[in-house]
Amino acid sequence: MKATATTISRRDLVGNIGKGATLAAAVTVLPGKAKAALGNQSVHYAMVIDARKCTGCHACSVACKTEFEVPLGVHRSWVEYVEKGTYPDVSRSFLPRLCNQCDVPLCVPVCPTGATYKRKEDGIVVVDADICIGCKYCMQACPYDVRFINPNTGTADKCDFCLHRVTQGLEPSCVNTCQGRARIFGDLNDPDSEVAKLVATEPVTVLRQEMGTKPNVFYIGADHADESDTRVPGQYIRVDTHRPVLERR
Amino acid sequence: MQELNWGLPVIGYLFLAGVGAGAYTVSSSVLLRGGGGFGGDHFNIARFGALLAPIPMIAGTGMIIFELGTFQAAVAQGDIGLFFKWINLFLTINLSPMSIGSWVLALCILASVLYAYTFLAKESAPDDDKKGLRQGLAWVGVPLGIAVAIYTGVMLGIMPSRPFWNSPVLALLFLISSMSTGVAGILLLRAMFGKAHATATGESSSDGGKSADRATYLLASSDVLLIGFEVLAIILFIMFAKLNIGNPGYAVSIILPGGELATMFWFGVVVVGLLLPVLIELRYVVPTLLYQQPYAMPRSIEMVVCAVVLVGGFMLRYVVVLAGQMTGPMGI
Structure with missing residues (x-):
């Protein structure tokens, strides 16, 4: 006992x-x-994209192109069309894309020169074109395929939330131009900001959450369907990326 | 078809750096195993490896510069300043596999050039005045060569965004393939430029031929073993991906029957690069291994075996680099 x-x-x-x-x-x-x-960042920039309000007008893509004079054939921001179903049960939705400014950016630790880094003050992931050598390692590492080689400089380039505008207190160019106010930009650290409220109250999703990157671009009502998702034989899903590379990866 | 950000220059680099690093490692270990073993024939093998090693490594490194965005922009715009922007790699070091790899590769090339220099003279002998330097560089060569062979696999393998590459087995596979192609490179050089038999050196004419064959036997049987390991690594690579759920299983289907690269992989890598050479080598190695018969592989066959091993090594890099970029994570 x-x-x-x-x-x-x-x-x-x-x-x-x-x-x-x-x-x-x-x-x-x-x-x-x-x-x-x-981090110790005082500002935590984030974007909420309300896909329900997006009409696929590409105004954001054009605004981005003009803002940065992005060369032909490459894109900092673009809009994908997602079509699925068989008539009459069909849907067509739009998925605006840009750099997710991840909290755990996979592109940063692979950079051999330290050219790409996450800014401590506001969390924006940037590329220093003076240091970048264009090895394309970050382009392989990014799960969102948002990086490209800028043919003018030969260096990696991508969306930076319009750093030159937001540091002056302006909204990013794509947000500024969005006709349906589908894109909302702000500071997640400020509980009174619209993005903070939307992220807190709406059922937001992020792209490829399983990658563990903790993106700072949140979507409301986004269709995450992909051509590789076709589980039922004969089910129709078509994605138009509107980029030279027609397929997502 | 996906955009191939890393194309032939990278594929060529992965292959050539692997051959060079493998040759350096094999040469160093053969030298350290016993510089003058088998009537000086160990030394001859080490010499062929040493003279071979820096050439593919330097050629591959030269190739990879063509893939740099800044280099391409420099060519397009005629901007000299952009040509040498890759120097930035060596102004810093961080934990990126490419950063570590660049430094290791630079050190390996440097050491292998010096190592080749110690063998340069035709009358180099195991006990000449460069023995100390040679031995030191051989000790350095084993870890450096392995590091160069393995880092490329780590570099590709760490990215969850590339599920085909995202496997620890890839580093092992590249390491084994490097060693195997390194051995093949040495054997090929030896078959092409080596003396008909060690008898020609006029040392011990009765034993010389046998000792040369024994040394080749050592390399050929190592090659059989390496190819065996490589087959194992490929099986592990496919199993880990195929038996996994989600992205890895989805990605690996590109090389499985029905996939876009299946023919290239199964014919180019497995049949031509592995099965064909291992069967030919076994035909000559097994009688010696089991029945102690004299080992004598005709030179022409030796060259064919080495050539297909090298082709297989290139095809492995080709298929892996392409497949990784043609597949991505499922869904968005």
């Missing part, structure tokens, strides 16, 4: 120690992790 009691109490003791350790670890680690994810 006694021996059994001892065994049980010993097991309980071990269990309790285990629980306590887990709890202690959770208490000490979790806030640290949350802090690390947010």
